[in-house]
Amino acid sequence: MQHTSRLRSIQKQARKTKILAFDMGSTQTRISSEGKQIWQEATCLAVHPQSRMAISIGTAAYRLLGKRTSKTELIFPIEYAAVGSMHYAVEYLRILREQLGWGASWMGGMNQPIVYCGMYDSLSPLEKQQFAHCFSEAGWTKVRFYSAALAALQASKRSSLDTPHCIIDIGGQSTELAIAHGEQVIASTKITWGGLTFTDAIQRLIIAKYHCAVSWHTTEAVKKELAFVTTNEIPRAMKQKKYSIAGKDITSQLGKTVVVEAEPVIEAVSQLPETLITNIQHFFAALPAEIVTSCLEQGIVLTGGGAKLEGMVEYLRQTLKTEISISDSPEADILRGLEVVAST
Secondary structure (H helix, E strand, O other), X not given: OHHHHHHHHHHHHHHOOXXXXXXXXXXXXXXXXXXXXXXXXXXXXXXXXXXXXXXXXXXXXXXXXXXXXXXXXXXXXXXXXXXXXHHHHHHHHHHHHHHOOOOOOOOOOOOOOEEEEEEOOOOOHHHHHHHHHHHHHOOOOOEEEEEHHHHHHHHOOOOOOOOOXXXXXXXXXXXXXXEEEOOEEEEEEEEOOOHHHHHHHHHHHHHHHHOEEOOHHHHHHHHHHHOOOOOOOXXXXXXXXXXXEEXXXXXXXXXXXXXXXHHHHHHHHXXXXXXXXXXXXXXXXXXXXXXXXXXXXHOEEEEOHHHHOOOHHHHHHHHHOOOEEOOOOHHHHHHHHHHHHHHO
């Protein structure tokens, strides 16, 4: 009797299906449920180089970046918003499912969550199929894919408007430009340019100017503290900023602490946004004039973690001659939009 009662209780819990919003990017995977973010960690695995078995995923694996040994190898299964390695994408999703508590198979999948996953519209049909296959192979049985652009527009309450809207999603490795009209994306393109473009440039600067090798974690911190993009003269307050970092002397290989100044960092990244502007101009040039005019009149929605770079909003506003709108947490726009979609 007691066993039967306990089984019924478990089955009742299992029927309370959770809904997850899932944003799996090249650098970060973010998951939310009921308005709360339950996972935000790097989309990577640490694997044993001989056996190819995964040792860890997410933050635990990412800490090994720049500290690789013969015992571990770091794998990023998503490249430029698409699946780069089917095998490791499946392995990452399998371990993630287990760590989130949905790894048990003895319940027949009853307790599996319903997943709403954002996906770039600019991916090819094959690339989209690969994403779906990886989730399925990893044991995620209830996955519904949805346009990442429309999800972000849902978060900004623009998804169902009758006029075309442009959204720019700046990710880690890539950026998607998309035009949405009503509930459809009518044009989209992906460029291999994103937040890591700035990180690479800053890391090279630190090596060249300070003769110091630093980890990606440290370089990201420098970017957040000192990087700044502008079409105007650099503000004096920004020029005077400094940031102390620890690394390794590239000659002696001994530990080294240096103070990085903002001005050379700003100069190192100053030309990088031009690539984005050029691609936006090419994208607009291939569209009917009335669509472009409507988008510029309505203003452009900026989203993605890379949109938080200091000065980026004002830079785009001045170069594109239109209003740029951005939320307080652009990296969470897709999740918020997916939760709206899931609730309707």
